[in-house]
Amino acid sequence: MKNEWPLWEVFIRSQHGLAHRHVGSLHAPDAAMAINNARDVYTRRNEGTSIWVVKAVDITASDPDDKQALFDPAQSKVYRHPTFFPMPDEVKGL
Amino acid sequence: MYAQMVDTGSPDNQALDAREARFQQRIDDGIRIEPQDWMPERYRKTLIRQISQHAHSEIVGQLPEGNWITRAPSLKRKAILLAKVQDEAGHGLYLYSAAETLGISRDQMVDDLHTGKAKYSSIFNYPTLTWADVGAIGWLVDGSAIMNQIPLCRCSYGPYARAMIRVCKEEAFHMRQGYDLMLALCRGTPAQKAMAQDALNRWWWPSLMMFGPPDGDSVHSAQSQAWKIKLFTNDELRQKMVDQTVPQAEYLGLTIPDADLKWNAERGHYDYGAIDWDEFYAVVKGNGPCNRERLDTRRQAWDDGAWFREALVAHADKQAQREHARAA
Numbered sequence: 001m002k003n004e005w006p007l008w009e010v011f012i013r014s015q016h017g018l019a020h021r022h023v024g025s026l027h028a029p030d031a032a033m034a035i036n037n038a039r040d041v042y043t044r045r046n047e048g049t050s051i052w053v054v055k056a057v058d059i060t061a062s063d064p065d066d067k068q069a070l071f072d073p074a075q076s077k078v079y080r081h082p083t084f085f086p087m088p089d090e091v092k093g094l
Numbered sequence: 095m096y097a098q099m100v101d102t103g104s105p106d107n108q109a110l111d112a113r114e115a116r117f118q119q120r121i122d123d124g125i126r127i128e129p130q131d132w133m134p135e136r137y138r139k140t141l142i143r144q145i146s147q148h149a150h151s152e153i154v155g156q157l158p159e160g161n162w163i164t165r166a167p168s169l170k171r172k173a174i175l176l177a178k179v180q181d182e183a184g185h186g187l188y189l190y191s192a193a194e195t196l197g198i199s200r201d202q203m204v205d206d207l208h209t210g211k212a213k214y215s216s217i218f219n220y221p222t223l224t225w226a227d228v229g230a231i232g233w234l235v236d237g238s239a240i241m242n243q244i245p246l247c248r249c250s251y252g253p254y255a256r257a258m259i260r261v262c263k264e265e266a267f268h269m270r271q272g273y274d275l276m277l278a279l280c281r282g283t284p285a286q287k288a289m290a291q292d293a294l295n296r297w298w299w300p301s302l303m304m305f306g307p308p309d310g311d312s313v314h315s316a317q318s319q320a321w322k323i324k325l326f327t328n329d330e331l332r333q334k335m336v337d338q339t340v341p342q343a344e345y346l347g348l349t350i351p352d353a354d355l356k357w358n359a360e361r362g363h364y365d366y367g368a369i370d371w372d373e374f375y376a377v378v379k380g381n382g383p384c385n386r387e388r389l390d391t392r393r394q395a396w397d398d399g400a401w402f403r404e405a406l407v408a409h410a411d412k413q414a415q416r417e418h419a420r421a422a
Contacts, residue, residue: 003407004201007194024257025191027200029403030410041187044180045264064130 006055008034010042013050020052028053096151096215096239098306098378100144102317103136121322126252129195137321140314142196144323145254149189150207150214154388156182158222159231167225174271175228181268185261192253208393216374217304219382226279226286226293232272233342234294234301238335240265242305245325254323273342280346287347294343295351302366303374305332336364 005027011020023042028034034053043051062070078084087094114134120127127133156179163179166172190200206212217235222228243265246258279290306312306328318324326334336355343350354367376382 004199024188026187029406030413033406041184
């Protein structure tokens, strides 16, 4: 069969209240079969309460070569973290 | 192991170009390589060979044990064995996905297995003659696999390492169910215990061979170790397996079929007898007891499933056309 099934990325929500998390990928002819297969391949041990599948070709990813341009600027902005501001010990509730 | 004697490409010592030196530096610094990152072509090809061979081993590995699903001695053992064999299919799928991130297609890999171009582990070319073989495989073969796979959770290629983490979590169940099965036989009738001993006698040496040729003959090891896609040598892992297994066999009251096996206090390890490497190479070259049968079974399963795969595609196409017509 040279008509290869599309690749789907699989995301599982492990417990209520948590975000879906990428767990892997699989091939399936359509979305319904992708969900069926994901259930067998990725949730054999109670790993999930919900499954998302997304066609891999529909994902747009950042380029690894852009890593510095995208992420380095955040490094110098330490004031975005609460620990940047020393607070007097005597004052409560901050 | 599940990937044996993986070719690392031409072992020439040309000066690494700058890009390759940076790549090696990343590996030395313990930074994982991800699919979109630049990598030397030899690293990519070696990993494709290693991961696909590993995947094929998981898939073919279903067959020896699958023989016993309909003949398991109780419903409980049957359910456990079914779950175990289903896990092996899952492991194959995780690994095929990891290999695909390196640019080889699933169809190509399946084709390579079915035409005999790709290899799988030598161990799965031995027959499962009795129910005790199912226990011996879980205990010895999966036990050896864990030994090899736990270090691979730290290997340099991200998708492979992540697949190994999933596999290792599940593999511990495989080993324990095997030992539990052996325990039940060894605590049973003399005939049952004899069956367990017979299985150990037949699986012991092939299990040691599974780690691959001795270090002196392992030509691709050095490169694979530099790339951190192999973290221990064949002999190191084999020694670890022997050291771990001997006390487990003693507890079962079974005898390991090796007259030369004895504790070496000086080394702090067990010494063991000579391995018949002629047998190993014969099996790798396709002349083990079950090589032909395994591949025939695989091809037959693939051919028998063709109508189902085609029906799924036909259904998906029809649904897509309807969707398209509705949207128009």
